[in-house]
Amino acid sequence: MSGAVQDRRRINGPARSVEPIYTATPLDTSLAKGRSDGRGLDHMRPIYAKAGPIASTAQTTGSASGSAFYEQGSIRISCAVYGPRSGRKTNARRAHFECDFQYAPFACNSRTHTQTDEHEISLFLSNTVGPAIRLDSYPKSSIDAYVTVIESDGKMATLAAAINCISLALADAGIEMYDTVAACSMGLRGSQWVVDCTQAEEAECSMLVAYMPSVDEVTGVLQNGKTSLEMHEQAVQACTNVCVRVYAVICRALQASLE
Amino acid sequence: MASTEQLTFAIETFKRIHPVEFQRRFLSQDTRHDGRAFLQFRATHVVKGTIGTAQGSATVRIGNTTVVCGIKAEVSEPDVNTPDQGYLATNVDLSPICSANYRPGAPGDEAQVDSEHIFRLFGEVVDLKQLCIENDQAVWSLSADIVCLKSDGNVLDAAIIALMAAVEDLKLPQASLDPATGVVSADKAIETQLTLRKRLFPATFSLVDDAYLVADADDAEERLATATLLVVLDDQGRLANVWKRGAGTIDRPTIARCIAEAKNHQNAVSSALE
Numbered sequence: 001m002s003g004a005v006q007d008r009r010r011i012n013g014p015a016r017s018v019e020p021i022y023t024a025t026p027l028d029t030s031l032a033k034g035r036s037d038g039r040g041l042d043h044m045r046p047i048y049a050k051a052g053p054i055a056s057t058a059q060t061t062g063s064a065s066g067s068a069f070y071e072q073g074s075i076r077i078s079c080a081v082y083g084p085r086s087g088r089k090t091n092a093r094r095a096h097f098e099c100d101f102q103y104a105p106f107a108c109n110s111r112t113h114t115q116t117d118e119h120e121i122s123l124f125l126s127n128t129v130g131p132a133i134r135l136d137s138y139p140k141s142s143i144d145a146y147v148t149v150i151e152s153d154g155k156m157a158t159l160a161a162a163i164n165c166i167s168l169a170l171a172d173a174g175i176e177m178y179d180t181v182a183a184c185s186m187g188l189r190g191s192q193w194v195v196d197c198t199q200a201e202e203a204e205c206s207m208l209v210a211y212m213p214s215v216d217e218v219t220g221v222l223q224n225g226k227t228s229l230e231m232h233e234q235a236v237q238a239c240t241n242v243c244v245r246v247y248a249v250i251c252r253a254l255q256a257s258l259e
Numbered sequence: 260m261a262s263t264e265q266l267t268f269a270i271e272t273f274k275r276i277h278p279v280e281f282q283r284r285f286l287s288q289d290t291r292h293d294g295r296a297f298l299q300f301r302a303t304h305v306v307k308g309t310i311g312t313a314q315g316s317a318t319v320r321i322g323n324t325t326v327v328c329g330i331k332a333e334v335s336e337p338d339v340n341t342p343d344q345g346y347l348a349t350n351v352d353l354s355p356i357c358s359a360n361y362r363p364g365a366p367g368d369e370a371q372v373d374s375e376h377i378f379r380l381f382g383e384v385v386d387l388k389q390l391c392i393e394n395d396q397a398v399w400s401l402s403a404d405i406v407c408l409k410s411d412g413n414v415l416d417a418a419i420i421a422l423m424a425a426v427e428d429l430k431l432p433q434a435s436l437d438p439a440t441g442v443v444s445a446d447k448a449i450e451t452q453l454t455l456r457k458r459l460f461p462a463t464f465s466l467v468d469d470a471y472l473v474a475d476a477d478d479a480e481e482r483l484a485t486a487t488l489l490v491v492l493d494d495q496g497r498l499a500n501v502w503k504r505g506a507g508t509i510d511r512p513t514i515a516r517c518i519a520e521a522k523n524h525q526n527a528v529s530s531a532l533e
Contacts, residue, residue, distance in 0.1 A: 007365075009365050009366045009371055010348075010350050010366060010371075010374065011348045011349055011350055011374050011375065011378045012348055013335070013346040013347075013348040013400045013401075013402055014335040014336065014338070014346055014400050016335060016336075017333035017334060017335035017346075017400040018333060018334055018335070018443075019333055019334070020333075020334045020432070020434050020443040020444055020445035021442060021443070021444040021445070022432070022444070022445050022446075022447055023444050023445065023446050023447075053323070053409060054325050054408050054409045063358070063359065064355070064356075064359065067356075074311050078356055078408055079356075080355055080356045080357075082355065082359065100355075100363045102354070102363075104327070104329065104352070104404065104406045105329070105331065105350070105352075105402060105404040106310055106312060106313040106316065106329025106330070106331050106402075106404055107310075107312060107329075108312060109312050144355070146354060146355040146356050146363060148354065148356045148406065148408075150310065150327060150406065150408075151310050151311060151312055152312065153311075153312075
């Protein structure tokens with residue numbers, strides 16, 4: 001439902017509008033016949049990652065320091081990194097890193113003018129990708145990452161994709177990091193953890209792990225829903241293994257951008 | 260320490276520290292820094308239906324400028340004064356993603372002005388009566404959002420073409436209102452597309468350095484433009500809109516020339532939209 005607050009800086013439609021009830025045939029979401037796109041339970045959707053500006057190689061003067069475009073199945077995310085540039089605190093010993101996350105208005109299935117969790121996600125991303133950056137190398141400066149989700153398909157999967165995209169953009173900007181952060185998500189279906197759930201497959205319990213393989217450190221864990229401790233540990237271990245595979249994809253994309 | 264020898268720069272450095280002089284070197288020799296002729300447009304590429312979550316969408320590229328338009332359709336009650344008309348709200352989103360010129364957060368001046376202009380332009384294109392589901396009770400409310408992913412000049416042309424393509428791509432499921440519950444249900448199996456009143460073909464010209472008229476300025480040229488002229492033609496070749504921005508002056512023969520060139524460019528845009 002669109003909010004009733006009228007934003008005077010935008011062209012507004014009616015104050016209240018709702019989605020119609022779609023009478024489509026319901027998808028069979030049980031796993032009895034396997035997943036709807038034929039993937040294995042531990043397979044991610046195909047990833048396309050590109051470091052550098054979206055269109056061609058030309059850098060204009062108004063360009064970002066680094067940018068990346070990331071696709072995972074139907075998830076599409078674009079990220080621009082600015083920095084290191086002059087920061088807010090002129091006597092800070094470390095750089096200030098901040099992520100600004102936003103959904104494009106048409107990115108999600110249900111359109112809301114202001115997604116209320118954009119701020120929460122921005123904070124989560126800053127805390128998850130921040131530890132990978134050598135902030136001590138850039139005193140008095142600030143590094144900003146702007147992420148826009150063009151199309152989303154599964155909340156946790158989109159978050160994981162955003163983390164991967166920011167890592168790629170930071171590396172493209174030449175910012176010193178301990179390692180690139182790779183993230184992946186899982187959803188609990190029945191008693192099984194299924195990797196990389198789409199919107200249709202998403203269940204009540206889902207897990208996201210962000211991992212730095214070279215230094216063997218986890219930078220972020222996010223869990224929605226409740227599950228037992230053994231299942232939780234199982235998921236973290238499984239996610240970490242999948243993250244290594246995602247890491248390989250990100251590294252390949254970085255190498256390709258240099259050619 | 261005064262020195263009489265001439266300073267020599269690498270091209271990139273020269274472009275950075277003295278952009279005006281850099282552009283003049285090319286413009287005074289009757290060419291542009293990317294090799295185009297003065298009135299030559301960049302190639303336009305349009306792909307429709309790129310966003311799965313939107314009912315209508317399109318991605319447009321003019322050179323390096325990349326713009327995505329997505330249209331979401333929701334249902335609402337019509338306005339009391341126009342009980343058989345739906346809504347179309349168009350918004351342009353310019354964020355740090357596309358260029359360092361823009362700040363994050365609420366739409367800035369340029370985005371607001373562009374949104375308003377495109378909104379008025381497309382009032383002539385879409386017949387809002389086609390968005391009626393049930394007179395006086397339920398209508399479609401379309402939210403068209405144009406997100407710029409990369410700005411290399413001339414975002415406005417790309418935005419207009421993207422919205423044109425997205426509206427042509429729009430598929431509305433057949434909706435019906437249940438009079439007892441007041442709930443609107445929609446069947447995705449049966450889809451209708453809108454019949455547009457007219458189609459729009461934009462062309463933007465800039466007066467760089469107050470002397471040189473160029474078509475489809477890219478980012479480097481746009482920064483030095485003293486005046487910009489947008490010419491929008493409809494499918495009959497008639498003038499749908501002329502909009503001059505900027506503090507510089509453009510004389511009337513130049514405006515006539517721009518309109519003539521826009522007519523030449525119309526075919527290129529039209530074939531891209533197919």
